[in-house]
Amino acid sequence: MSEFKFSKQNEEKFEKLLTRYPKRASLSLPSLWMVQYQEGWISEDAMIYLADKLGTSAMDILSIASFYTMFNLKPIGTYHIQVCKTLSCKLCGSEKIRSHLTNRLGIKFGETTKDMKFTLSEVECLGACGEAPAMSFNDDYVGNLSIEKIDKMLDEL
Amino acid sequence: MIVHIVSKNFDIKDSHKLKVALKHDRYNSLEKLFSMKPFEVTREVVASGLRGKGGGGAATGNKWELIPKEHEKPTYLVINADESEPGTFKDRQIMEYDPHLLIEGIINSSYAIGAHHSYIYIRGEYVFWAKRLNEAIDEAYKAGYLGEKVAGFDYKLDITVHRGGGAYICGEKSALLESLEGKRGHPRLKPQQKEPEWFFGGPTVVNNVETIASVPYIINNGFEAYRSHGTYCSPGTMLFGLSGHINNPGIYELPFGVSMKDVIEKIGGGIKNGKKLKAIIPGGSSCAILKADEIKNITLDYESLQQNGSSLGTGGMILLDEDTSIPDAMKNLFEFYHHESCGQCTPCREGCGWVDKILAKLLSGKGSKKDFATILDACDMLNGKTICVFAPSVAFIAHSYITKFKNEFYSLCKTD
Ligand SMILES: Cc1cc2nc3c(=O)[nH]c(=O)nc-3n(C[C@H](O)[C@H](O)[C@H](O)COP(=O)(O)O)c2cc1C
Ligand code: SF4
Ligand code: FES
Numbered sequence: 061m062s063e064f065k066f067s068k069q070n071e072e073k074f075e076k077l078l079t080r081y082p083k084r085a086s087l088s089l090p091s092l093w094m095v096q097y098q099e100g101w102i103s104e105d106a107m108i109y110l111a112d113k114l115g116t117s118a119m120d121i122l123s124i125a126s127f128y129t130m131f132n133l134k135p136i137g138t139y140h141i142q143v144c145k146t147l148s149c150k151l152c153g154s155e156k157i158r159s160h161l162t163n164r165l166g167i168k169f170g171e172t173t174k175d176m177k178f179t180l181s182e183v184e185c186l187g188a189c190g191e192a193p194a195m196s197f198n199d200d201y202v203g204n205l206s207i208e209k210i211d212k213m214l215d216e217l
Numbered sequence: 218m219i220v221h222i223v224s225k226n227f228d229i230k231d232s233h234k235l236k237v238a239l240k241h242d243r244y245n246s247l248e249k250l251f252s253m254k255p256f257e258v259t260r261e262v263v264a265s266g267l268r269g270k271g272g273g274g275a276a277t278g279n280k281w282e283l284i285p286k287e288h289e290k291p292t293y294l295v296i297n298a299d300e301s302e303p304g305t306f307k308d309r310q311i312m313e314y315d316p317h318l319l320i321e322g323i324i325n326s327s328y329a330i331g332a333h334h335s336y337i338y339i340r341g342e343y344v345f346w347a348k349r350l351n352e353a354i355d356e357a358y359k360a361g362y363l364g365e366k367v368a369g370f371d372y373k374l375d376i377t378v379h380r381g382g383g384a385y386i387c388g389e390k391s392a393l394l395e396s397l398e399g400k401r402g403h404p405r406l407k408p409q410q411k412e413p414e415w416f417f418g419g420p421t422v423v424n425n426v427e428t429i430a431s432v433p434y435i436i437n438n439g440f441e442a443y444r445s446h447g448t449y450c451s452p453g454t455m456l457f458g459l460s461g462h463i464n465n466p467g468i469y470e471l472p473f474g475v476s477m478k479d480v481i482e483k484i485g486g487g488i489k490n491g492k493k494l495k496a497i498i499p500g501g502s503s504c505a506i507l508k509a510d511e512i513k514n515i516t517l518d519y520e521s522l523q524q525n526g527s528s529l530g531t532g533g534m535i536l537l538d539e540d541t542s543i544p545d546a547m548k549n550l551f552e553f554y555h556h557e558s559c560g561q562c563t564p565c566r567e568g569c570g571w572v573d574k575i576l577a578k579l580l581s582g583k584g585s586k587k588d589f590a591t592i593l594d595a596c597d598m599l600n601g602k603t604i605c606v607f608a609p610s611v612a613f614i615a616h617s618y619i620t621k622f623k624n625e626f627y628s629l630c631k632t633d
Binding site: 080081085089090091124125128129130131143146147149151183184185199200 | 377
């Protein structure tokens with residue numbers, strides 16, 4: 061038995077979504093998102109829970125969750141900073157932004173600060189090439205990045 | 218040069234809200250739409266020559282005609298809002314500034330193919346845009362533009378927004394449908410003959426956001442009005458993008474057939490910091506690179522780019538100035554392709570990584586001219602032996618970088 065359970069709100073959302081798809085299997089991505097918003101990451105327990113809800117195996121859920129880059133299979137920091145490393149951003153100076161972030165936070169890409177405050181990731185094109193260099197900060201996009209802009213943002217947290 | 222068909226309401230304040238959208242022509246096409254038979258709608262779209270804006274440029278109307286007349290399972294319209302091709306950021310503008318145009322387009326197109334449920338598959342990172350779409354959809358349901366009786370007519374339609382989880386390959390239509398069915402986003406093997414896509418066994422059309430957003434104009438104004446823009450083979454307009462070393466990056470709606478050079482200079486304001494243009498990637502990273510001296514006579518349409526050995530793709534142009542290292546830019550893109558290969562086919566999974574490694578070796582100064590033959594071998598391996606067109610297009614672009622900028626690559630080699 062898994063310890064994880066959907067919140068009441070997510071339970072209702074799940075039931076509602078069931079009416080929107082021809083088959084239950086389609087709910088795997090929406091369910092993984094619900095888990096991630098509820099817990100911050102996707103634990104083994106949650107996978108067992110989802111397997112039961114979706115009528116499949118936990119292994120299957122893991123295989124799906126691990127295919128997509130946005131599902132966190134371990135806990136991450138309160139603030140998730142994801143900097144775009146692809147071409148338009150690179151041409152507009154993303155490398156300076158990236159090294160500033162690693163210096164300021166004292167961690168490498170793919171790492172989380174010890175106090176679990178920040179996780180730093182590099183990601184491929186965010187679809188914000190017109191505002192390069194760009195990053196996402198939790199669910200929001202921040203474009204036209206400069207070192208000053210980042211410092212101001214982090215100072216204000 | 219700039220025209221406003223899809224982008225008409227982009228600059229209007231609060232145009233994403235139903236109240237404002239209704240004042241600016243949204244849902245105007247429905248009266249006419251429902252006075253037509255579904256096949257007449259499709260015929261209008263066929264006659265307009267509308268081509269898909271997701272990168273492939275397939276004729277939209279002809280694709281709709283592949284839906285079987287009778288089928289026991291329901292028909293679906295799936296909107297591709299995965300927008301992950303480097304250099305592409307146009308669909309986002311439609312969803313941000315005019316989501317009701319997309320909904321109106323979905324009503325038009327669903328009616329034509331006989332679909333009563335449409336899914337918008339949006340990339341996972343677009344949280345803000347998914348929210349915006351959902352708000353617009355809620356408004357449309359409340360106002361009776363969606364649901365049991367669309368705008369009071371005898372037609373039922375539901376729309377559901379489905380968020381991806383971060384995977385470039387889910388933009389490929391069959392991978393997208395696998396993902397929508399709740400699986401890993403692996404492209405499917407394609408049949409020999411032309412047939413529709415399938416979602417849980419139901420015949421399905423997958424179209425890009427911008428394609429569908431172009432439909433209400435065609436229904437409202439007729440195919441000739443749409444054809445009055447653009448060229449014979451590339452009718453209408455496209456939301457072109459400019460990014461990289463350009464003074465005015467952004468999205469601009471232009472008729473097909475305008476001069477690429479004029480667009481860069483007059484709309485883009487030229488290359489940043491007064492530098493010279495070195496090269497341009499014309500329509501997202503999966504298009505072959507062009508040298509500055511190749512673009513003089515190029516016009517922005519499918520035919521011109523194809524004749525010049527590249528492709529129009531998504532229309533998202535990336536500009537590279539004279540100081541850019543081409544091997545470095547190519548390495549950047551190969552890290553992308555290496556990371557994004559879905560891994561199903563060995564040549565693709567291994568080949569992309571292999572080229573990436575050779576480029577790293579060249580850039581570190583440890584490469585030799587022999588490595589070029591290896592890259593070409595890898596391209597050969599990638600070409601034509603895989604499930605989807607990801608690998609062949611990677612081979613195609615690799616070839617363009619190393620042949621057009623051979624000397625720059627050679628100058629990195631200390632030995633033969
Ligand atoms: C690797 C790959 C990635 C793709 N990514 C996208 C995408 O992000 N958005 C999109 O609309 N089409 C994308 N496509 C094209 C789709 O497969 C499909 O052709 C398109 O959505 C059809 O819509 P359209 O005819 O309206 O353009 C991609 C194709 C490939 C091979
Ligand atoms: S060619 Fe590459 S991306 Fe396409 S199915 Fe094969 S491994 Fe996946
Ligand atoms: S290259 Fe960074 S957002 Fe597109």
